[in-house]
Amino acid sequence: MKNNYCVIMGGGVGARFWPFSRTTYPKQFLDFFGTGRSLLQMTFDRFSKVVPKENIFIVTNEIYAELIQEQLPELNASQVLYEPARRNTAPCVAWASYHIKAINPNANIVVAPSDHLILKEEEFLGTIRNGLEFVGQNNSLLTLGILPNRPETGYGYIQVGEEKIGDFCKVKTFTEKPNHELAKVFIESGEFFWNSGIFMWNVNTIIDSFEQFTPEIASHFEKGVGIYGTAEEKEFIKKEFPLCPNISIDYGIMEKSPNTYVLCADFGWSDLGTWGSLYELSEKDQNENATLKCKSAFYEAENNIVTLADGKLAVIQGLNDYIVAESGNVLLICQKNEEQRIRQFVADAQMTFGEDFV
Numbered sequence: 001m002k003n004n005y006c007v008i009m010g011g012g013v014g015a016r017f018w019p020f021s022r023t024t025y026p027k028q029f030l031d032f033f034g035t036g037r038s039l040l041q042m043t044f045d046r047f048s049k050v051v052p053k054e055n056i057f058i059v060t061n062e063i064y065a066e067l068i069q070e071q072l073p074e075l076n077a078s079q080v081l082y083e084p085a086r087r088n089t090a091p092c093v094a095w096a097s098y099h100i101k102a103i104n105p106n107a108n109i110v111v112a113p114s115d116h117l118i119l120k121e122e123e124f125l126g127t128i129r130n131g132l133e134f135v136g137q138n139n140s141l142l143t144l145g146i147l148p149n150r151p152e153t154g155y156g157y158i159q160v161g162e163e164k165i166g167d168f169c170k171v172k173t174f175t176e177k178p179n180h181e182l183a184k185v186f187i188e189s190g191e192f193f194w195n196s197g198i199f200m201w202n203v204n205t206i207i208d209s210f211e212q213f214t215p216e217i218a219s220h221f222e223k224g225v226g227i228y229g230t231a232e233e234k235e236f237i238k239k240e241f242p243l244c245p246n247i248s249i250d251y252g253i254m255e256k257s258p259n260t261y262v263l264c265a266d267f268g269w270s271d272l273g274t275w276g277s278l279y280e281l282s283e284k285d286q287n288e289n290a291t292l293k294c295k296s297a298f299y300e301a302e303n304n305i306v307t308l309a310d311g312k313l314a315v316i317q318g319l320n321d322y323i324v325a326e327s328g329n330v331l332l333i334c335q336k337n338e339e340q341r342i343r344q345f346v347a348d349a350q351m352t353f354g355e356d357f358v
Helices: 039-047 062-071 089-103 121-137 180-189 203-213 215-222 233-243 249-254 275-281 336-353
Strands: 004-009 056-061 080-083 108-113 141-146 157-165 168-175 192-202 260-265 290-292 295-299 305-307 313-317 322-327 330-335
Touching: 004 039, 004 089, 039 056, 039 108, 039 121, 056 062, 056 089, 062 080, 080 089, 080 233, 089 108, 089 203, 089 215, 089 233, 089 249, 108 121, 108 203, 121 141, 121 192, 121 260, 141 157, 141 203, 141 249, 157 180, 157 260, 168 249, 180 192, 192 203, 192 249, 203 215, 203 249, 215 233, 275 305, 275 322, 275 336, 313 322, 322 336, 330 336
Parallel strands: 004 056, 004 108, 056 080, 141 260, 290 305, 295 313, 305 322
Antiparallel strands: 108 192, 141 192, 157 168, 157 192, 168 260, 322 330
């Protein structure tokens, strides 16, 4: 177990959950379900059962330093890697990998977002243990695939091939968020799984992959060999990290590697990436309306999700399939099937009304 490490990616702004999720207080720091623990804290709690706490690293933006210290006071300062700029997930993973290799050149690493919900924890932990054992014994990259239960257009999909090593299937193709008709075809074929965005590999395998498939990223971090873990690392990263291209780990590495495998599992996963995914998970009344945090009264209204501040009352008449969300100085009223436009709403609000509203 001492060779097992975890990297939790916690630097996103969660724009699709606006106005609940804001630049200064994004969704990973929010307690969505009133459990007393934020999504980030729940993720840390989960992985600390399968990875030594001292081997868990958080990669986040430096503007969230205070929030990290407040929510995870048990972390040593050296376990938080603060990105000086937002450059998507590939540079984030590259830095964490080079940093961990300096600590343990035999490390097996699980990389996960900070904002996922897992309902079947024991099944999840068993899957992680199996995956870490696999990447410790095979020179392969591994992702977790989720058995789909609907033609979801908000997730990426993984097609499995016939080649297998035990329960681990060779990946045939990756497909980014498909339209509804294509998603239906995927589901009916039985060959496709949702891409969970949870990855595992040995540290040497992933660094070799960066050097082979994204040398434009690896070249920046290779310069730091001998610096990682020293007092000079922060200044080095401040200089080199912003020069990295903005590339996801999926596009930069996973889709290009011929040695990518998927372990298909069912552990009650949701990436909680959208209001629609939150609606699916929420308790509903007899007319399929979901209410979070506030109180509500519905009249001739169905299939809505409503959330206001604690203690407020929402009275909704005549709305069907809407998101009604108020947080701070913003009220959003948006059709559920148009929620992909929320990113544009955020950009427009920022441009028209300023930073105070995002």
